[in-house]
Amino acid sequence: xxxxxxxxxxxxxxxxxxxxxxxxxxxxxxxxxxxxxxxxxxxxxxxxxxxxxxxxxxxxxxxxxxxxxxxxxxxxxxxxxxxxxxxxxxxxxxxxxxxxxxxxxxxxxxxxxxxxxxxxxxxx
Amino acid sequence: xxxxxxxxxxxxxxxxxxxxxxxxxxxxxxxxxxxxxxxxxxxxxxxxxxxxxxxxxxxxxxxxxxxxxxxxxxxxxxxxxxxxxxxxxxxxxxxxxxxxxxxxxxxxxxxxxxxxxxxxxxxxxxxxxxxxxxxxxxxxxxxxxxxxxxxxxxxxxxxxxxxxxxxxxxxxxxxxxxxxxxxxxxxxxxxxxxxxxxxxxxxxxxxxxxxxxxxxxxxxxxxxxxxxxxxxxxxxxxxxxxxxxxxxxxxxxxxxxxxxxxxxxxxxxxxxxxxxxxxxxxxxxxxxxxxxxxxxxxxxxxxxxxxxxxxxxxxxxxxxxxxxxxxxxxxxxxxxxxxxxxxxxxxxxxxxxxxxxxxxxxxxxxxxxxxxxxxxxxxxxxxxxxxxxxxxxxxxxxxxxxxxxxxxxxxxxxxxxxxxxxxxxxxxxxxxxxxxxxxxxxxxxxxxxxxxxxxxxxxxxxxxxxxxxxxxxxxxxxxxxxxxxxxxxxxxxxxxxxxxxxxxxxxxxxxxxxxxxxxxxxxxxxxxxxxxxxxxxxxxxxxxxxxxxxxxxxxxxxxxxxxxxxxxxxxxxxxxxxxxxxxxxxxxxxxxxxx
Numbered sequence: 001x002x003x004x005x006x007x008x009x010x011x012x013x014x015x016x017x018x019x020x021x022x023x024x025x026x027x028x029x030x031x032x033x034x035x036x037x038x039x040x041x042x043x044x045x046x047x048x049x050x051x052x053x054x055x056x057x058x059x060x061x062x063x064x065x066x067x068x069x070x071x072x073x074x075x076x077x078x079x080x081x082x083x084x085x086x087x088x089x090x091x092x093x094x095x096x097x098x099x100x101x102x103x104x105x106x107x108x109x110x111x112x113x114x115x116x117x118x119x120x121x122x123x124x
Numbered sequence: 125x126x127x128x129x130x131x132x133x134x135x136x137x138x139x140x141x142x143x144x145x146x147x148x149x150x151x152x153x154x155x156x157x158x159x160x161x162x163x164x165x166x167x168x169x170x171x172x173x174x175x176x177x178x179x180x181x182x183x184x185x186x187x188x189x190x191x192x193x194x195x196x197x198x199x200x201x202x203x204x205x206x207x208x209x210x211x212x213x214x215x216x217x218x219x220x221x222x223x224x225x226x227x228x229x230x231x232x233x234x235x236x237x238x239x240x241x242x243x244x245x246x247x248x249x250x251x252x253x254x255x256x257x258x259x260x261x262x263x264x265x266x267x268x269x270x271x272x273x274x275x276x277x278x279x280x281x282x283x284x285x286x287x288x289x290x291x292x293x294x295x296x297x298x299x300x301x302x303x304x305x306x307x308x309x310x311x312x313x314x315x316x317x318x319x320x321x322x323x324x325x326x327x328x329x330x331x332x333x334x335x336x337x338x339x340x341x342x343x344x345x346x347x348x349x350x351x352x353x354x355x356x357x358x359x360x361x362x363x364x365x366x367x368x369x370x371x372x373x374x375x376x377x378x379x380x381x382x383x384x385x386x387x388x389x390x391x392x393x394x395x396x397x398x399x400x401x402x403x404x405x406x407x408x409x410x411x412x413x414x415x416x417x418x419x420x421x422x423x424x425x426x427x428x429x430x431x432x433x434x435x436x437x438x439x440x441x442x443x444x445x446x447x448x449x450x451x452x453x454x455x456x457x458x459x460x461x462x463x464x465x466x467x468x469x470x471x472x473x474x475x476x477x478x479x480x481x482x483x484x485x486x487x488x489x490x491x492x493x494x495x496x497x498x499x500x501x502x503x504x505x506x507x508x509x510x511x512x513x514x515x516x517x518x519x520x521x522x523x524x525x526x527x528x529x530x531x532x533x534x535x536x537x538x539x540x541x542x543x544x545x546x547x548x549x550x551x552x553x554x555x556x557x558x559x560x561x562x563x564x565x566x567x568x569x570x571x572x573x574x575x576x577x578x579x580x581x582x583x584x585x586x587x588x589x590x591x592x593x594x595x596x597x598x599x600x601x602x603x604x605x606x607x608x609x610x611x612x613x614x615x616x617x618x619x620x621x622x623x624x625x626x627x628x629x630x631x632x633x634x635x636x637x638x639x640x641x642x643x644x645x646x647x648x649x650x651x652x653x654x655x656x657x658x659x660x661x662x663x664x665x666x667x668x669x670x671x672x673x674x675x676x677x678x679x680x681x682x683x684x685x686x687x688x689x690x691x692x693x694x695x696x697x698x699x700x701x702x703x704x705x706x707x708x709x710x711x712x713x714x715x716x717x718x719x
Contacts, residue, residue, distance in 0.1 A: 046231050056225035056308035061366035079367070079695055082621050082704040 128153060214303050215332050216346045217355040218317065218339075220362040221395075221582050227317055227339070227407075229332070230306045233286050233299040235277040236327065239268040242296030251292045252277070255285060268296075279322060280304050300327045305339075307407045312369055313360060315401045315426040316580060318528065319410035335410070336424070338580055340528040357582040359395030364388065367695045368398045375688030376402050376666065383667035385427035385559050386692065391567040391658050393583045394576030396525070397700070399560075401427040418636075427665065429523060430533040432556040433646040436629030436681070437613075438566075439552035440498045444490055445569060445601040446513045447501045449593045455600050458483040461497035470544050472499055475630075475680075490604045491612035493628065495551045502550030507541045510550070516592045517565040517575060519557050526580045533558055552629055559648070563663040566650045569605075570658030573598035606655035616686040617651060619694045621704020625658075626651030626689070628681035633668070644668045647681035649689045659702060664689040 068077045130153045136146040218227040242248055249264035256278070267275060280302060281289065289297055305320040307313075318337020322330045331347075334340035338358070346356060368386055376384040388397040405411050405423040414422040420431065447453045462481030465472040472495055474480060480494045489497030502510060514520060522534045536556040538545045548554035560578060568575040573593040576586070593601075605625035609617045613628045629648040632640035647666045652658040669684035670677040678684070697704075 049228060050230060052225060053228045053230050053306050053308055056228070057306075059224075060309045061312065061362065062310065065366075065370070080698045082619070082694060082698055085621075085698065085703045 128157075130154060130157075214329075214347070214352065215305070215320075216348075216352050218346075219355045219357050220360045220365075221357060222361065223355075223357070224362045225308055226313055226358065226360070226362070227305060227307050229303045232283075232302050232304045233281045234279050234302045234325075234330070235281055235286075235289060236298055236300060237268065237275050237277055238273060238296045238298060239275065240273045240296070242268060242294055244294065245269055245296075248292060248294045248297065252289075255288050276325075298327075300329075302330055303332055305332050309362070310406050310408065311404050312362070313365055313399075314404040314407050315428065316358070316360060316399055316527070317407050319407040321410075334528075337407075337426075337527050337529070341526045341530075358580055359390070359393075359397065359582050360399070360580065361397050361700070363699050364696045365398040365400065367699060368692055369400045369402075371692050371695060372400050372664070372688065373402055375664075375691065376669075379666055379669040379671055379684045379688065381666040381669035381684070382421075383427055383431075384669075384688075385431060385663075385665045385667075386689075387428050387559055387563040387661075387663045388692075388696065389563050389567045389578060389661045391570040391576075391652065391661055393586050394564070394567065394578050394589075395583055396578055396580050397660065398696070399428050399580075401425070401429075401431075426527070426529055427559065427667065429525065429527055429558055429560045430529050431665070431667075432533055432535055432558050433648075433665070434553050434556050434631040434634065435559075435562050435648050436552040436631035436646070437493045437495075438562055438627045438629035438648050438650045439550065440490055440493065441569065441601055441605060441627050442513065442517065442565065443498050443501045443505065443510075443550040444486055444604060445593055445597050446505055446510065447486070448600055449597040450505060450509070452504050453486045453501065455487045455604060456485050458485055459489060459497050460500045461489060461494045463494075463496045465496045465499055465547075467499075467544055467547060470547075472496055472547060487604050487607060490627065491607050493608075493613050498550045499547040502546050503543065505546075507543065507546040510546055511541055513592070514549070514555075516590065517561075517568060518577075519555070519561055519565065523558060523560045523564065524577045525560060530560075535561060552631060556634075559663045559665045562648065562650050563661055566652060566663065567661045568592050569598050569601050570652040570661050571598075602652060602655050602658060605652065609651075609655075613680075613682045614649060614651075614686045616682065617649065617690045617693075619653070619690050619697070622693055622697050622702065623654035623656055623705065624651050624690065624693055625653065625655030626662075626686075628686060630679065630681045643679075645670075645679045647679070647685040649681050649685040651689055651693070653693055653697065654702070654705065660697075660700065662689055662692060664692065 068075065071077075130150045131146065132149070135149050139146045139149060215229055217225060217229070219225055237248075239245060245268035246265050249261045249268060252264055253259050253261035259277075277297075278285075281299070286299065289299075302322075307317060316338055318334060318339045318341075320332050320334045320339045323333040324331050334343040334346065339346070342356060345351065368388065372384050372386050375381075384402045385400065387399045389395065390397055403423045411423060413419070413424060419425060420427075425431065444453075448455070453459065460482065461484035463472070463474045463477075463479040474495055475493065480488070480492050481496065484492065484494055484497050486497075486501070488494070489501070505513075511520075518524075519535055520537055522531045524530070535558070538549075538554055545554055564575070564578045567578070568589075571589070572595045573591055574589040575592045576589040602625055605627055606623060607625075608614050608627055609624050614624075614626050617624045617626055626649055629646075629650070631646050631648075632642055633644040633646055635641045645668065647669050649662075649664045651662045651664075653660060653662070664685045666681075666685050666688065670679045671683040672678075
């Protein structure tokens with residue numbers, strides 16, 4: 001019995017040692033991964049803050065004002081002014097569609113009937 | 125184990141033969157046995173003590189070795205702990221009230237040298253001088269070769285410059301990471317933000333500290349690691365600030381002024397919406413203090429907060445409001461305005477020697493800006509009550525605003541409050557205060573008589589203010605200010621739809637040696653809009669302005685500060701979301717047509 005116990009405990013010890021060995025390397029690998037990811041996060045964050053700064057710099061009011069002045073021909077932007085506020089009752093309702101005839105197209109009012117007129121011998 | 129019997133037969137027999145007592149043998153044996161047992165117990169416990177001692181020794185050895193290791197090794201971040209979103213920056217960003225960036229950090233590098241590790245110092249010196257025009261090759265070479273082992277070369281490098289230095293390829297040139305403060309909007313909010321620089325510098329990092337303005341006043345908050353990821357939101361509205369800056373700059377040039385300041389306050393919260401002081405500077409490249417001359421001429425000088433001036437007739441509304449508050453007058457009461465007023469050896473006159481008297485209603489005293497009428501009201505109020513009122517409006521203390529310059533800019537108050545002081549301060553002479561004082565006092569009138577401390581930080585909830593006058597007096601004062609614009613000295617201040625109310629103030633500048641300088645004015649216009657339900661207070665101050673389109677230069681506020689203020693209101697009010705109040709057009713045939 002005793003030798004069996006002895007052999008068994010030695011085998012358990014060896015398997016535990018093997019497990020510990022593997023865990024050790026797995027942990028080191030995970031730590032390496034974490035530090036790599038942390039570095040990546042830090043560099044992305046740095047990039048993010050740099051882009052935010054760049055965005056703020058490119059959108060600074062003085063630059064936008066200059067751009068508006070430069071591109072006035074195509075954009076036609078002007079500062080916001082009190083006159084641009086309106087009231088609802090100043091807004092024109094949509095006009096009823098004019099369907100009787102088209103403006104600008106002369107209408108022939110003299111003849112051109114297609115069907116026969118009552119009492120007539122033949123079409124005019 | 126072989127045990128000796130207690131009574132060995134041989135010895136007992138021999139003892140009997142000799143006639144001795146055999147019990148002695150037994151006792152002797154018991155004694156020996158006990159002694160043996162004691163010796164073995166002592167041995168065992170000594171062994172255990174030794175073992176315990178060894179264990180303690182080993183434990184102390186481990187603790188000691190660990191301590192030694194910790195003390196001797198370089199500190200290292202725990203590799204497994206994830207750096208959360210909170211340790212992203214050393215110093216918190218600053219944004220405006222809508223989250224637009226005003227100040228942020230940019231990581232960059234500093235350049236330093238280890239001359240002893242340099243391969244070819246003369247070549248490095250030449251190459252560096254080529255890259256950086258402000259460095260001289262001879263100087264650098266001398267410093268590289270004079271035996272020192274370390275020197276700083278540049279505090280900040282752009283990525284391009286860093287690459288160029290890399291390309292020199294000398295092992296003696298080294299880079300240290302730096303967090304640099306960046307103000308993307310340049311001059312726009314220069315005096316509010318102030319500036320920053322490096323504090324304690326090391327090779328691996330340097331602390332960024334605020335040197336002026338809000339950066340310095342809020343340094344503890346900005347550097348607090350717990351709040352570093354939360355940007356500090358200011359009450360400033362960048363759009364309004366930009367429009368105000370543009371107009372004030374144009375106005376300053378047009379009115380030939382050497383300086384200008386302007387402040388806009390939200391009257392219900394006390395928040396500063398915009399604050400401009402001109403001339404200004406770029407906080408990214410903060411100029412040095414003036415070594416000689418008047419520090420007030422430096423672009424670093426914040427006229428809106430640091431500039432204490434006699435603010436002139438803008439003060440008259442306080443006398444009128446207080447007189448109404450005390451029940452001494454009503455807006456329609458007639459007061460004595462017969463100019464000039466003689467008081468002791470002093471003679472109080474009106475602008476250009478006019479006489480608005482003999483009697484003038486309180487409203488007209490304000491509308492026509494009568495010194496004599498105001499003086500009579502002030503005398504009715506009395507010096508003590510007048511002082512108490514000014515004190516409640518904050519004119520006796522520095523403005524409690526989050527700028528490092530503010531506590532140093534205390535108002536100039538006469539030491540003895542004689543009757544002549546009561547008279548002159550009622551129309552804004554004889555005591556000096558900053559435009560910010562004036563703005564917050566006007567905001568108290570506009571806020572139905574409740575005084576709020578002004579702030580540059582966004583307020584989530586309105587603080588409880590102190591009531592300085594009744595709602596009725598505040599409303600009556602606001603109505604008077606409206607009339608100053610419709611039919612008084614500030615007629616250029618009318619902005620259609622915004623019911624501007626305000627008071628002009630023109631004061632001669634005080635000469636450095638004493639007395640007044642007739643040709644140099646401080647022109648102020650303090651306004652609130654819309655007067656029937658004030659939302660914002662605007663103060664515009666121009667330093668030595670003159671309007672030169674007429675035959676002779678006009679130096680009054682009505683001609684200089686008022687048109688600038690009106691343009692500011694016209695441009696910024698729509699940005700603040702205020703709708704102009706325009707008369708409704710009668711519906712015509714087109715707008716009334718319905719489908």
